[in-house]
């Protein structure tokens with residue numbers, strides 16, 4: 001009886017994972033030991049980086065106190081921004097609950113630093129879906145295009161490398177800001193390594209030294225030991241309900257980089273003349289500090305989940321990006337399942353493994369900012385948080401699911417096992433069924 005109770009297998013069975021799925025998962029996990037050890041080393045390094053920044057900034061419990069109203073002299077907010085600047089090696093930071101999402105933070109960075117007549121260039125292809133309306137690639141009220149800011153794009157070459165010749169032709173005297181998206185987002189191109197981003201920035205700066213290089217750092221924070229600010233980025237921008245919030249930040253975005261760039265962005269966020277001086281932190285500072293403190297280990301758990309998913313689905317015969325062996329530069333895993341039924345079943349498995357809302361069944365819906373219905377699984381403590389275990393799939397060809405997050409590796413593992421369980425329960429035929 002005691003043994004029955006204590007058996008992990010039994011526990012998985014009670015959660016709905018069959019012995020066959022579990023055995024398959026354990027076999028895959030066994031092959032990943034070395035990779036997981038190297039992820040833990042990166043997490044250890046980044047943990048020290050964060051602790052060092054917190055010590056240098058002399059974080060103290062008074063910084064966790066709430067402010068209200070205008071938020072003048074919000075000590076905690078100012079020290080939090082110093083910690084972000086130190087952690088990511090920038091001169092200044094803007095880290096606020098008033099930055100409502102990653103898209104908002106990127107909009108503030110772009111619109112704060114661009115002026116009518118300027119050009120914005122993306123040398124890495126089409127940016128993340130929600131930025132299409134920010135920029136005006138898809139017409140939208142209030143887009144940069146409406147304010148007279150032109151947009152140019154140079155696509156990656158077919159093998160995913162930079163089109164240096166195309167970039168050289170695109171950069172001109174009006175090019176003010178170059179936006180570089182680190183993560184693939186909902187595309188199937190490879191995610192860029194920080195080193196590749198550094199090479200691209202060096203090239204752009206040889207063409208035009210005063211151009212502002214901004215990196216959309218969403219999903220990339222703490223995956224490597226260096227960040228784009230270590231290789232010449234003038235600004236990095238991201239969401240606190242992804243990596244750097246560590247699962248604890250209930251809202252927020254951040255910008256880190258050159259002081260003048262951050263200041264211009266701050267005048268856009270609040271108002272000209274006000275900038276960083278206003279913005280009450282409303283009692284959220286402790287979760288921002290503590291979330292950043294936990295972020296390196298949370299990111300490590302999410303990375304292990306992504307690599308596990310890649311290996312599970314690759315062995316089953318599905319195309320996966322990145323593949324099971326590749327080095328990682330963000331926490332996203334794409335799996336091309338090839339049919340609407342399969343991506344929906346996958347997402348339902350992720351949902352069924354959640355600590356919150358495990359009993360609901362995700363269905364596709366028309367999300368604002370996206371051009372096709374999206375099915376999303378997220379049994380999250382923070383609504384829409386994608387550092388928590390989550391999966392999204394636009395219901396369009398090639399029917400790929402984008403999987404990310406997991407506050408702990410064990411939860412990510414359960415989620416992936418459950419996704420496979422749902423696929424087999426629904427009788428979806430696995431391409432490589434013999435392996436299973």
Ligand SMILES: *Cc1c(COP(=O)(O)O)cnc(C)c1O
Nearest residue numbers: 101102103128183185216218239
């Ligand atoms: C998530 C994401 C965004 C937008 O962030 P939201 O918080 O969803 O608005 C932008 N760029 C990339 C690469 C992302 O992954």
